[in-house]
Amino acid sequence: MNALLQWTTYVLIGYFVVLNGGYVFMSIITFWGVVRYRYVLDAYNPEEALASESLPSITLIAPTYNEESTCVASIRAFLNVDYPNFEVLVVNDGSTDATLERLRNTFKLQPTSRPPTSDLPTESIRQVYRSRTHPDLWVIDKENGGKADALNAGVNFCETSFFCAMDADTIVEREGLIRIVRPFLENTSTVAVGGIIRVANGCTIQSGRVQNVSMPQRLLSKLQVVEYLRAFFFGRLGWDTLGAMVIISGAFGMFRRETVVEVGGYETDSVTEDLELVLRMHRWLRERGEEYRVRFIPDPVAWTEVPSTLSGLGSQRDRWHRGMVDSMIRHQRMLLNPRYGRVGLLAYPFFYFLETFGVILEFLGYAWFVVALATGTLSAPIALAFFLVAFALGMALSLSAVAMEELSFHRYQKTSDLLQLLLLSILDNFGYRQLNAWWRIKGLWSYLRSKEEWGTIERTGFNTSNA
Amino acid sequence: MSELKEPILLALSHKPSANLLEDRLCRKGATVVRAPDGEQALQHIRDTSFGVVVAETGLPGRTGLELLQSVPPLQPPFVLMGRRGNDEDVIRAFDMNAFDYFTRPFAPNIVTTRILRVPRLLSTATERPVPALA
Amino acid sequence: MRPNLSSPFEVFSPASDLIATLILGSGALMLLSVCFAAFALGSHVWSRYQTRVWKRQKEDWDAQIVTVLAGDLRPQTLTDTVPKKYYGSFLEALMPYATVVDGAEKQIIQALAAPFLPRVKANLSSRRSLVRARAVQRLGLLGGPEQAAALRQMLDDSSPRVVERTVHSLARVGGAADAERLLDCLPRLAHVDPRHLSSSLVHLGEAAAPTMRAAMADDERPPFVRICCAETLRELRDTASVAAAAWLLEDAKFRDMLQFPKVTASLLRLLKHLGKGVHGPLIRAYCHAPASFVRLHAARALGQLGTPEDEVLLGALVYGDESRWVALGAARSLIEIGSITPLRKLRTLDHPRAALASDLLLSFDQ
Numbered sequence: 013m014n015a016l017l018q019w020t021t022y023v024l025i026g027y028f029v030v031l032n033g034g035y036v037f038m039s040i041i042t043f044w045g046v047v048r049y050r051y052v053l054d055a056y057n058p059e060e061a062l063a064s065e066s067l068p069s070i071t072l073i074a075p076t077y078n079e080e081s082t083c084v085a086s087i088r089a090f091l092n093v094d095y096p097n098f099e100v101l102v103v104n105d106g107s108t109d110a111t112l113e114r115l116r117n118t119f120k121l122q123p124t125s126r127p128p129t130s131d132l133p134t135e136s137i138r139q140v141y142r143s144r145t146h147p148d149l150w151v152i153d154k155e156n157g158g159k160a161d162a163l164n165a166g167v168n169f170c171e172t173s174f175f176c177a178m179d180a181d182t183i184v185e186r187e188g189l190i191r192i193v194r195p196f197l198e199n200t201s202t203v204a205v206g207g208i209i210r211v212a213n214g215c216t217i218q219s220g221r222v223q224n225v226s227m228p229q230r231l232l233s234k235l236q237v238v239e240y241l242r243a244f245f246f247g248r249l250g251w252d253t254l255g256a257m258v259i260i261s262g263a264f265g266m267f268r269r270e271t272v273v274e275v276g277g278y279e280t281d282s283v284t285e286d287l288e289l290v291l292r293m294h295r296w297l298r299e300r301g302e303e304y305r306v307r308f309i310p311d312p313v314a315w316t317e318v319p320s321t322l323s324g325l326g327s328q329r330d331r332w333h334r335g336m337v338d339s340m341i342r343h344q345r346m347l348l349n350p351r352y353g354r355v356g357l358l359a360y361p362f363f364y365f366l367e368t369f370g371v372i373l374e375f376l377g378y379a380w381f382v383v384a385l386a387t388g389t390l391s392a393p394i395a396l397a398f399f400l401v402a403f404a405l406g407m408a409l410s411l412s413a414v415a416m417e418e419l420s421f422h423r424y425q426k427t428s429d430l431l432q433l434l435l436l437s438i439l440d441n442f443g444y445r446q447l448n449a450w451w452r453i454k455g456l457w458s459y460l461r462s463k464e465e466w467g468t469i470e471r472t473g474f475n476t477s478n479a
Numbered sequence: 480m481s482e483l484k485e486p487i488l489l490a491l492s493h494k495p496s497a498n499l500l501e502d503r504l505c506r507k508g509a510t511v512v513r514a515p516d517g518e519q520a521l522q523h524i525r526d527t528s529f530g531v532v533v534a535e536t537g538l539p540g541r542t543g544l545e546l547l548q549s550v551p552p553l554q555p556p557f558v559l560m561g562r563r564g565n566d567e568d569v570i571r572a573f574d575m576n577a578f579d580y581f582t583r584p585f586a587p588n589i590v591t592t593r594i595l596r597v598p599r600l601l602s603t604a605t606e607r608p609v610p611a612l613a
Numbered sequence: 614m615r616p617n618l619s620s621p622f623e624v625f626s627p628a629s630d631l632i633a634t635l636i637l638g639s640g641a642l643m644l645l646s647v648c649f650a651a652f653a654l655g656s657h658v659w660s661r662y663q664t665r666v667w668k669r670q671k672e673d674w675d676a677q678i679v680t681v682l683a684g685d686l687r688p689q690t691l692t693d694t695v696p697k698k699y700y701g702s703f704l705e706a707l708m709p710y711a712t713v714v715d716g717a718e719k720q721i722i723q724a725l726a727a728p729f730l731p732r733v734k735a736n737l738s739s740r741r742s743l744v745r746a747r748a749v750q751r752l753g754l755l756g757g758p759e760q761a762a763a764l765r766q767m768l769d770d771s772s773p774r775v776v777e778r779t780v781h782s783l784a785r786v787g788g789a790a791d792a793e794r795l796l797d798c799l800p801r802l803a804h805v806d807p808r809h810l811s812s813s814l815v816h817l818g819e820a821a822a823p824t825m826r827a828a829m830a831d832d833e834r835p836p837f838v839r840i841c842c843a844e845t846l847r848e849l850r851d852t853a854s855v856a857a858a859a860w861l862l863e864d865a866k867f868r869d870m871l872q873f874p875k876v877t878a879s880l881l882r883l884l885k886h887l888g889k890g891v892h893g894p895l896i897r898a899y900c901h902a903p904a905s906f907v908r909l910h911a912a913r914a915l916g917q918l919g920t921p922e923d924e925v926l927l928g929a930l931v932y933g934d935e936s937r938w939v940a941l942g943a944a945r946s947l948i949e950i951g952s953i954t955p956l957r958k959l960r961t962l963d964h965p966r967a968a969l970a971s972d973l974l975l976s977f978d979q
Binding site: 062063064065066067088091092093094095096097145146147186218219220221 | 516517518537538539540541542544545548561562563564565567568571583584
């Protein structure tokens with residue numbers, strides 16, 4: 013029994029050291045990346061870029077399902093993006109509510125046809141519509157097939173070199189499109205670019221724009237603000253700096269259409285089709301030895317409403333983790349495989365061992381502490397000291413993310429909001445992180461039991477959600 | 480120069496453009512009303528009779544083209560401001576009975592003249608008797 | 614023989630040492646946390662102070678800039694009031710207007726910026742490429758022809774990012790005489806989208822067209838450079854380049870052109886926009902090129918320049934080309950030349966492309 017506990021200890025401590033060592037390493041890289049990016053942004057003027065004589069046409073693909081209360085406001089927001097030539101393809105994924113009706117009435121949709129440009133398999137298309145008031149707005153009505161299926165349908169009708177995959181309720185900032193297209197212009201080998209997602213809860217949204225940035229009211233939403241800052245600064249910017257970006261959020265990402273079609277489009281079997289697609293693109297392009305880039309840049313911003321209830325958030329995280337496990341296993345061949353360069357040797361192991369399966373160890377760690385304390389094999393002072401280090405580390409990492417946000421974009425102008433962020437960085441280790449670990453374990457368990465339903469999140473309507 | 484009895488609406492969200500045009504138009508004696516987004520612009524159009532409406536194609540809330548379509552042709556006449564690089568947009572605007580269209584960057588003097596000539600041209604046109612049809 | 618341990622931790626060190634290490638570790642981390650929090654707060658306070666102080670100043674400058682642009686205030690009167698150390702902020706206040714106005718007003722903006730540009734120029738010799746890039750960008754946006762000399766020197770910079778920015782800036786600030794040198798730099802920028810470069814090169818103006826035409830026709834030049842030239846000439850709407858393009862496409866070196874499919878495609882695009890009906894026969898040959906995008910551009914060009922005689926050729930592409938994009942392009946071209954019969958016929962057949970014909974015809978009929 014002692015030997016078992018001994019080994020368990022080594023493994024858990026080893027995991028802890030590697031995980032947090034990894035985070036520390038990433039935060040140093042990220043810090044350097046943030047400082048450097050400030051200079052990059054200083055030399056860039058979106059107005060100047062927009063005054064260019066010719067910019068590539070872009071298609072915005074927005075799958076929508078049962079969004080009758082918010083679809084009109086969301087689509088309006090898409091139409092107001094500041095870019096000279098773009099199309100909006102709304103894919104109505106067989107909504108059972110009044111979504112299509114609302115769109116039809118507001119935008120004066122007229123049934124028409126449009127030849128598809130690719131053959132990604134999807135559920136059947138019922139009808140293609142075009143707006144009479146906004147000729148750049150098209151609605152594709154199809155049988156329900158899920159988000160990935162809807163995205164594929166959009167890609168099938170996309171005629172431009174690049175498309176932007178969005179969630180229907182994402183609000184892209186006015187400059188979002190011109191900013192996210194920049195890496196494609198500066199380097200023709202770019203195949204995918206992700207932007208930053210920020211939490212819209214609590215912000216004042218008017219005329220399809222975020223007018224006032226503010227922290228949300230509900231504690232759960234507030235905690236997610238800190239979490240998103242951590243995720244995007246370490247998870248994305250850090251990996252971009254290392255040249256091994258593997259996640260582009262489905263809420264806001266731009267892709268080269270040709271490459272997406274070549275790799276076969278989005279995987280309809282996956283609940284995190286965004287992650288799965290990017291992994292597959294890495295794999296495909298590396299296997300063919302093609303030069304390519306996947307980037308994350310923090311200046312194009314999209315705002316999205318996050319779940320504000322425990323059940324909503326729990327089911328979202330359960331689903332995300334289920335999808336992550338699935339994607340990680342699907343492309344396991346990249347793990348520690350030098351053929352896949354930095355993605356295989358750095359990013360994949362990090363996500364595979366630490367983010368995905370490491371949650372087992374994390375959970376075991378909590379369980380072990382309880383057991384060890386209870387059976388007396390671990391003295392209380394040591395346990396406390398250990399917890400102290402663990403929390404101090406988590407706190408330091410969260411606070412460094414907040415510091416980086418202040419250094420770079422400082423979107424939260426109110427001092428009270430910043431103080432909240434600082435306080436939450438301390439608190440999020442006492443419960444929120446553990447809750448997340450629990451949801452992730454559930455996600456892993458769901459994967460193993462292969463549940464296939466979608467979770468639901470309550471819609472509180474779009475303008476000024478004070479959740 | 481007060482041929483302009485009716486005010487001019489500037490439905491522009493881009494502040495430097497709006498500042499510039501407002502300044503030039505006021506110097507020429509026009510009354511200018513500003514609306515930074517589509518919803519406010521729509522409200523103004525409903526409440527007041529304007530001589531010309533200058534609207535940005537990418538106006539938040541309601542696009543310039545949408546505003547254009549919400550009124551009968553030339554009541555009030557629209558001058559649209561758009562971006563370079565989208566010829567289709569210009570054609571569409573004219574198809575929808577926009578009076579004029581200019582792109583950014585622009586020469587403020589020329590654009591101001593283009594805006595101010597609109598009411599003058601329209602009043603001249605309506606003075607001519609319309610030939611009877613059949 | 615394994616020692617009998619009463620606690621797993623004893624394998625590392627005596628318990629009290631361990632506790633001490635852990636406490637020290639967490640102490641260090643707490644200190645670090647406090648530093649981050651302090652930094653965040655300090656950064657926040659600083660940027661709020663900056664915003665408050667600068668908001669009014671910028672509004673003030675805004676109003677004055679508009680007045681200067683209207684001609685009611687001399688540029689020098691305004692620039693004299695700007696303290697030298699605030700030149701960066703003043704230039705930032707000018708930038709929105711620099712992208713809004715054209716012509717004479719643009720020159721006023723340049724006059725407003727001029728007293729501060731020497732400081733920007735000093736950054737051109739910074740060791741950091743991003744600082745140099747920023748200086749180049751500022752000079753391109755706010756500078757007049759007198760800045761061209763400084764920018765020319767940056768064309769040899771070690772960083773491709775700086776060279777790219779310099780191409781954009783010099784194309785605006787310089788003149789047709791710079792065309793040759795700019796084209797010489799382009800091979801270093803082969804990773805950049807050619808149309809991104811050409812949208813700046815267009816600012817060199819019609820006077821640069823002869824140099825561009827020569828480079829486009831020169832097969833010693835790298836394909837990338839020739840493509841940039843073709844695209845720039847197209848955007849310049851330089852009709853004289855049509856002859857050069859036609860000659861290239863027609864010349865007995867037909868096979869050679871096919872070695873450079875992307876150049877061929879750009880030439881076809883040029884013809885499509887600026888060519889005349891007489892170029893139709895020339896384009897037809899390229900409808901059978903091996904590269905699908907060449908066939909696509911040839912088919913699209915026929916939509917503009919073709920005649921009803923091209924119905925058979927385009928029809929064959931719609932029916933039989935392996936690339937759907939080519940078929941789509943050919944079908945659109947058929948509609949443009951007014952020959953819808955092949956499409957109407959196709960619509961009724963049991964053929965993989967029947968749906969394509971039907972979709973296009975539906976929106977055409979509407």
